[in-house]
Amino acid sequence: xxxxxxxxxxxxxxxxxxxxxxxxxxxxxxxxxxxxxxxxxxxxxxxxxxxxxxxxxxxxxxxxxxxxxxxxxxxxxxxxxxxxxxxxxxxxxxxxxxxxxxxxxxxxxxxxxxxxxxxxxxxxxxxxxxxxxxxxxxxxxxxxxxxxxxxxxxxxxxxxxxxxxxxxxxxxxxxxxxxxxxxxxxxxxxxxxxxxxxxxxxxxxxxxxxxxxxxxxxxxxxxxxxxxxxxxxxxxxxxxxxxxxxxxxxxxxxxxxxxxxxxxxxxxxxxxxxxxxxxxxxxxxxxxxxxxxxxxxxxxxxxxxxxxxxxxxxxxxxxxxxxxxxx
Amino acid sequence: xxxxxxxxxxxxxxxxxxxxxxxxxxxxxxxxxxxxxxxxxxxxxxxxxxxxxxxxxxxxxxxxxxxxxxxxxxxxxxxxxxxxxxxxxxxxxxxxxxxxxxxxxxxxxxxxxxxxxxxxxxxxxxxxxxxxxxxxxxxxxxxxxxxxxxxxxxxxxxxxxxxxxxxxxxxxxxxxxxxxxxxxxxxxxxxxxxxx
Numbered sequence: 354x355x356x357x358x359x360x361x362x363x364x365x366x367x368x369x370x371x372x373x374x375x376x377x378x379x380x381x382x383x384x385x386x387x388x389x390x391x392x393x394x395x396x397x398x399x400x401x402x403x404x405x406x407x408x409x410x411x412x413x414x415x416x417x418x419x420x421x422x423x424x425x426x427x428x429x430x431x432x433x434x435x436x437x438x439x440x441x442x443x444x445x446x447x448x449x450x451x452x453x454x455x456x457x458x459x460x461x462x463x464x465x466x467x468x469x470x471x472x473x474x475x476x477x478x479x480x481x482x483x484x485x486x487x488x489x490x491x492x493x494x495x496x497x498x499x500x501x502x503x504x505x506x507x508x509x510x511x512x513x514x515x516x517x518x519x520x521x522x523x524x525x526x527x528x529x530x531x532x533x534x535x536x537x538x539x540x541x542x543x544x545x546x547x548x549x550x551x552x553x554x555x556x557x558x559x560x561x562x563x564x565x566x567x568x569x570x571x572x573x574x575x576x577x578x579x580x581x582x583x584x585x586x587x588x589x590x591x592x593x594x595x596x597x598x599x600x601x602x603x604x605x606x607x608x609x610x611x612x613x614x615x616x617x618x619x620x621x622x623x624x625x626x627x628x629x630x631x632x633x634x635x636x637x638x639x640x641x642x643x644x645x646x647x648x649x650x651x652x653x654x655x656x657x658x659x660x661x662x663x664x665x666x667x668x669x670x671x672x673x674x675x676x677x678x679x680x
Numbered sequence: 681x682x683x684x685x686x687x688x689x690x691x692x693x694x695x696x697x698x699x700x701x702x703x704x705x706x707x708x709x710x711x712x713x714x715x716x717x718x719x720x721x722x723x724x725x726x727x728x729x730x731x732x733x734x735x736x737x738x739x740x741x742x743x744x745x746x747x748x749x750x751x752x753x754x755x756x757x758x759x760x761x762x763x764x765x766x767x768x769x770x771x772x773x774x775x776x777x778x779x780x781x782x783x784x785x786x787x788x789x790x791x792x793x794x795x796x797x798x799x800x801x802x803x804x805x806x807x808x809x810x811x812x813x814x815x816x817x818x819x820x821x822x823x824x825x826x827x828x829x830x831x832x833x834x835x836x837x838x839x840x841x842x843x844x845x846x847x848x849x850x851x852x853x854x855x856x857x858x859x860x861x862x863x864x865x866x867x868x869x870x871x872x873x874x875x876x
Contacts, residue, residue, distance in 0.1 A: 429844070433696075437846040443800070443836050449843040632846065 357593050358534050362410045365542070369406060372399050391556070397637030405635075405644070409541065413534050417522045418465065420537070424519045425461040429453065430641040432511035434631040438623070439503045444493035448484055452504055456480050457512050464516050467523035468670035476513040481505055510619075510649050511642070517652040523668035524660055529595040539594050539601075540608060540655050543587040544648050547609040548616070551579030568620040580609040595663045604658065608651045615650030681735075687759060688727035688734065695720065695834060696846035697728050705822040705854040708736060709789050712824045713811055714849075715804045715874060716793035717832035719745075720842070725791055725826055726760055728849045738763050738783050739791040740776070763790060777813055784818055794870070800837040804875060807867040815857040815866070822854035825874035852876050 376396040383392045412423040436449060456476070463472040485501045521540065522533045529536070555575025563573045587605035591598045619642065623631065632640025660667060692699060703710065714725055722739045729737060743764040746756035756762040763783050765776040780790050792814070794807040804827075815823055830847040855873045858866065 433844050433846060436843075437696075437830065441833065441845075446833075446836055446839050446843060447841070449845075450841045453844055454841075 355532060355534060357532075358413070358538065361535065361538055361542075361590070361593060362413075365406055365410075369399065369402055372402070394637050399637075401635045401637050413538065417519070420522060420534075421461055421465045421519045424464075424515060425457065427641060427645065428457060428461070428512045428515045430634070431515065431631075431645060432457065432507050434634075434640045434642045435507045435511050436504075438626045438628050438631065439507070440626075441503065442493065442496060442500060444488065444491035445500050445504065447491065448487045448501075448504055451483070451487060452480075452508055456483075456508060460512055460516060461519075464519050464523075466670045466674055467520075467668040468674060469520070469523070469668040472516070472520065472668075476508050480508055484508075514649040514653050515645065517656040518648065520668065521656060521659065524656075524663075525665040525668065526595045526659070526663050527665055529663070535593045536595065536659065539587065539590060539604075540652070541648070542590075543583060543605050543608045544612045544651055546586060547579055547583040547612050548647055549579075550582045551575045551613075554578030554582070564617055564620075567617050567624065571617075576613060580606070580613065583609055595659075600662075604655065607658065608655055611651035611654050612647030616647045618650065619646035684734070684759060685731065687723075688731075691720075691723050691727035694842070694844060695724050695727075695831070696844075697724050697849050699728055700730055700733075700851060702730060703733055703824070704851050705824055707822070708733065709784070709787065710822050710824045710854065711784070711811075711814060711818070712737070712789065712791040712826055713794050713870070713874070714791065714826035714828055716795050716798045717802065717828055718798060718835045718837070720831055720835050720847075721793065721828055722760060722762070722791065724828070724831060724847065725849055728851075733789070736787070737789040737791060740765050740780060740793070742767050744768070761788075777810060777817075780810075780814060781817055784814075784821065790814075794867075798832075798837055800832065802832050804871060807871050809863060809867065811870055812863045812866050816859075819857040819859065822856060823870065823873075824854045825852040825870065825876075826850065827852065827874050827876055850876065 376392070376399050379392045380396060383389050408423065412419040432453065436452075441449060460472070460475050460480075463475060484504050485497075488497065488501050488504075518537060518540065521537045524533060524536070526533065526536070551571070552575070554577075555570065555572045558578070559572030559575040561573040562569060563571050563576050584602055584605045587608075588598055588602040591601035594601055594604075596604060619631075623629070630639030631642035631646075634640050635644055638644050688699075691697070712725065714721060722741055726734060726737065726739060739760050739762050741756055741760070741762040741764055743766045746752045746762060746764060756764060763779050765779065766774050780792065783790050792811065794811040795805040796808045796810075797805075799805050811823070815821075827850040828847065829850065830845055833843070833845045834847055835842045852873055855870060861869070
């Protein structure tokens, strides 16, 4: 077992312990009604973080299979929220069954097999083509394009993008063999820390809204402060990654920026669909999609940069997969 | 009992419907009524009730549908303890209202779908008069409206496979029978209470 990884996970535990302590002190000291609501929400968020960190750490320590299953589940729950808010029609029903119960599991099977070649095109090519094929069988033409587009988006954002996170475990990184779990940790920590610190900076000294029409609570101070602090913290973890310090800083910046815009995009979709949160499954946070919206768009970008600059080759499945398929 | 809880938990997990911490009415006995949107409705409301309330509640269920296979029969009799209601050839000796009334007399709550049939458009249709007749026979029993949202998207009419969309069962404030009210006015009031 990687002792660096254990150390990093303990560090997160210590951070959460501090947060819980601060939350407890705040709850004893807050007087105003508005403050009480904010602190109650903060403490609900912190309690949810404990659960999320525990589940994430356990799966990371248990290995690739468990991590893949965890992210498959996360994709399923996120897509469920995405489709629930979208006005789907009776004619979409069978297509949706395929998306949830056939395309999603097959795609994560490719993650489990480390078969990058097919993984990369399975949803953008095969599912993209199949979904309108199946929908046209229903005979309903009204809303055809918007229906198929909604389902294709759901698969791309909730399944394809998210699945790049567990695929990080399969990257054959130069001089970093067998330590990929730390790369996954670096990615998830940076994206989530960026969210948390933007929230903290925004709540403490946020003034100027940065995107008032899309996400009224995001402020310029929160965004800059949060991204700046996250890049600093993530850069200080360069020793646990295949990156040099300046590379770690650039990667962290990329994750933060993609996370920021990803969050805005998901917020815009949410508003377009007339909702405030994607769901109510995680106390204090909203739905699963509210927690992973910033990961969605950052994950494929981070994966490709890691693959292009730091990997020997793309991940390849074991030989028996091809021979079993008669190639 | 363990099996009941496991089935209820699985139903809640799949549909996203939450379990009620307590019922909206004070006394245990009630007539629950809901809009009818899919074959999952009975299961989902049954699963949303708190455990002790669930064991004393019998849903009304269509006899022809729930007697059609061994699994459905087992679910209806052993799990839901349903009151099976004939939909055709109704005579004096098998009248649905009598079956429901004897269930209430025995101290068990009931669940009915006053629209009589599943709607496929997600709207709430006109109520049939069964709810009125039951309420008149048991004026002291609270009538608890339940609005089911999104269930028709999980398993629409004519579909064979479900899709995991998140549904909700909204339990509204109970209403009571009013002897001074005519049937159409009562049914309207009951329908509006369900829409919330």
